[in-house]
Amino acid sequence: MRVIGIHEATYYARRQRLQREPKERTNNGGRPQPGYSWTQDGKRISDEQIKEYLIELIAGEESIYGYRKLGICLHKQHQLIINHKKTYRLCKELDILSPQRQIKAKHPRRMARNRTITASNELWEMDIKYGYIAGEDRFFYLMSLIDVYDRSIVDYHIGLNCEGADAANTLKRALWKRNCFEKEKKPIVRTDNGSQFISRVFEETCEQYQVEHERIPPKTPNKNAHIESFHANLERECYIKHTFESYQDAYQVVGEYIDFYNQRRIHGSLYNMPPAEFCRQLADGNVPAFIVTL
Structure with missing residues (x-):
């Protein structure tokens, strides 16, 4: 390296860079397509012949089928050993794929709006x-x-x-606690898009009790x-203040905190009263009502 005038660090840096660079691939298209399939008795059938079979199928009663059922027909009628991926590829080349069904949601999504x-x-x-x-x-x-x-945790x-099912049961208990079952106008329930809230059982519960369910947009x-x-x-x-040693410990501590939050914790937005006291004072007319805009 001294003879040709290359610094040692430069040589090894270039060598490592060349080793890191990916080698040229001779075939970027994956495994080449064989162009044929086999029958159960060992006979080779070309893709062009299989395409003719497919055209014959869609010209008859099998025109209602998609590519998966057409593949089953090829297996039954021509004893072809062919998987659904190849059937799909050949149908796509022939432009005979059936249009995909548009699945309509039974419970349409209602977006949260300003209220x-x-x-x-x-x-x-x-x-x-x-x-x-931590303990478990x-x-x-x-x-x-x-x-x-x-601001009550209902x-x-x-x-x-x-x-x-837990979300549905929580909603039903909340309606019972607030005596909302007999009211004509039910509360609106707003959630994110978690799996519990987009589940069939939760949506059906909202529909059963005539509760409008609205969902916030993602990341909002x-x-x-x-x-x-x-x-x-x-x-x-x-x-942060508790290290839970067991599930029973967590259940008790969190339950006690929610009771404190509802019954004794001061809320600045509720005239410096806890939610339970605010509800009593508001019902008695001792504090003025206000408007929440969101």
């Missing part, structure tokens, strides 16, 4: 918060439902699992600001 809330039980928000059990090295779920107007679910937690605020308070005032 003006003037009383309790007009708009509820639901969301899920995770908690960590696993997580638990807290699903909470908050009233946007009076009902909640704590468990090691959290499914659509500000549309669910009140329940997000509660979960932030829960994290700061409860989760």
Whole structure:
């Protein structure tokens, strides 16, 4: 290297760079297509012949079939050993693929919109918060439902699992606690797009009890600001201060915090009263009503 005038560091740097660069590939298209398929008795059938079989099929009663069922017909009528991927490719080359069905959602999605809330039980928000059990090295779920107007946690679910049925049961208990079953106008329930809230059982529960369910757009937690605020308070005032040794420990501590939140914790937006006291004072006419715009 001294003779040809190349520095040692430069030589090894170039050598390492060349080793890192990918080698040229001779075939970038994957495994070459054989151009034929075999029958069960070992006879080779060309792709062009298979295409003719497909054209004959779609000219008859089999015209209603998609590529998967056409492949089954090829197997039954011509004893071809052919998988659905090749059948799809040949149908695509022939431009005979059936149009895809447009699946209509049974429960259409309702997007959250700006609202003006003037009383309790007009708009509820639901969301899920995770908690960590250090003693058992696993997580638990807290699903909470908050009233946007009076900031009460109307009902909640704590468990090691959290499914659509749990969301449905939480909603039903909240309707029962607020005596909403007999009311003509039910609360609107706002959630994100979590699997629990887009589940069939939750949507059917909302439909059964005539509850309007609206969902916020993705990545817009500000549309669910009140329940997000509660979960932030829960994290700061409860989760951080406790090291849960067991699920029973977490269940008790979180339940006690929610009772404190509803019954004794001061809320600046509720005239410095806890939600339970605010509801009583508002019912007695001792505090003026206000408007929540969101």
